[in-house]
Amino acid sequence: MSHRFTRRDFAGAAGALAAGLAVPPGKAEAQTVSATPAMLANDRRFPADFVWGTATSAYQIEGAVAAEGRGPSIWDSYSNTPNKIRGGGNGDRAVDHFQRYKEDVQLMKALGAKAYRFSISWSRVFPTGVGTPNPQGLDFYNRLIDELLANGIEPFATLYHWDLPQALQDRVGGWASSDTSKAFGDYAGHVAQRITDRVKNIFTINECGTFVDFGYGHGPVELAPGLKLPQPQLNQVRHHVALGHGMAVQAIRANGRADTKVGVAENVASCVPAIETPANIRAAEIATREMNGGYMTVILEGRYTDAFLAYAGRNAPSFTAEELKIISSPVDFVGLNVYMPQYYVVASGDQNGFALVPFPTSFPRMDSDWLRIGPEALYWAPRNVAKVWNVKQIYISENGTSAADRPAGDGKIHDLDRVMYLRNYLTHLQRATSEGIPVKGYFHWSLMDNFEWSDGYEKRFGLYHVDFETQKRTPKLSAEFYRSLIAANALV
């Protein structure tokens, strides 16, 4: 007979024993059961069909920038501009994944990972963004997809992870023009027609919020194309990106197999109640809707909120009702990239109904300046999205951290800080799934160290350490942690 041994039982019994007290009647059974990790795992499990994976993106890992007819992207130009990238790196070689993809699939397999989220480089498929497709454009991805499937790993493809064809930037100003939204839709349809026999899940755009604000606006970090547009144009860029997403959803529906599932991968502004009171929890829901007005809200509701438009005022984007309909084409799932709590929220009596609490300067961070540590974001982000928009399928499309990983004297990488981060964040994800919040899977960012955009090769996010000279991959302690967690399908 199996006795469901809860953590509370164990804590109670252990506490009583430690205090030298007699074990109270009825707790005797607990006293005789020794708490093996497997037993504790009863409370700590993830759903049986939970999808554990890792994530990467094309420009950050592939290299081979001139292979098989690829055209240049804005990241080739940007990273080869002096003083843009820390340490002066670029993605010309990156981590040579284009050549080493078979070895890299084995790294995933060694983790026991069930899925892999990668991105497709638009300028491999359409070297100038539009027009005649490159006949070799999908060859690499076909090889990769086949290799993944042969190894029992489910491919999840992202169509846009920031590497816009340079020709589109030059010709129409990139996302400043709705021509780019339309070109993105055409590219999405082309790809869907050719991969959805094997790829059943597609993310349209990765983190609209990040690449628009940092690439066209004024972020704490700068990204390609490195423009600083005034507010009206910046809001128009936002709108064109949301429109591009919607056009891609429609093109995938029109050109892909009927069983294809499509969604976004958005760096949702995660709103965490500063203290979990009913009033603050409600305030965090209201904040979720307002603080995600530019993307998530318009994508899931088909309208910009009144507060969003009032705040933008004369700088609001121009848009048509037809465009709002395209933007809000129904999605099958929502992908959330969650690294940190974006805002801590409390209830407020003013008309917004919420207030944002400023961060103290001592708030803890990981190795990237922007990466604040708040494990509860991995509970609240999916919880709020499920609640506010009644979303039925959520993936954590990215979560992870940078760490100052250096091989120790024994050659190993003891990244205790990444393990700490993961253990705590995943505890909150488990809280979410155990409450029935519909999170279907989790993709760790990243499989291996790679080109971290403006931070070049100086920030490492991988479960595998990469020696950027020799390209040697070495599992870190966190890879071992993730492997154990996947094997147990529970917190370890």
Ligand code: PNW
């Ligand atoms: C994401 N921020 O970027 C991207 O999707 C990945 O390509 C990237 O490597 C990863 O997270 C780690 O940075 C972000 O400043 C970059 O808030 C910056 C921020 C958030 C996400």
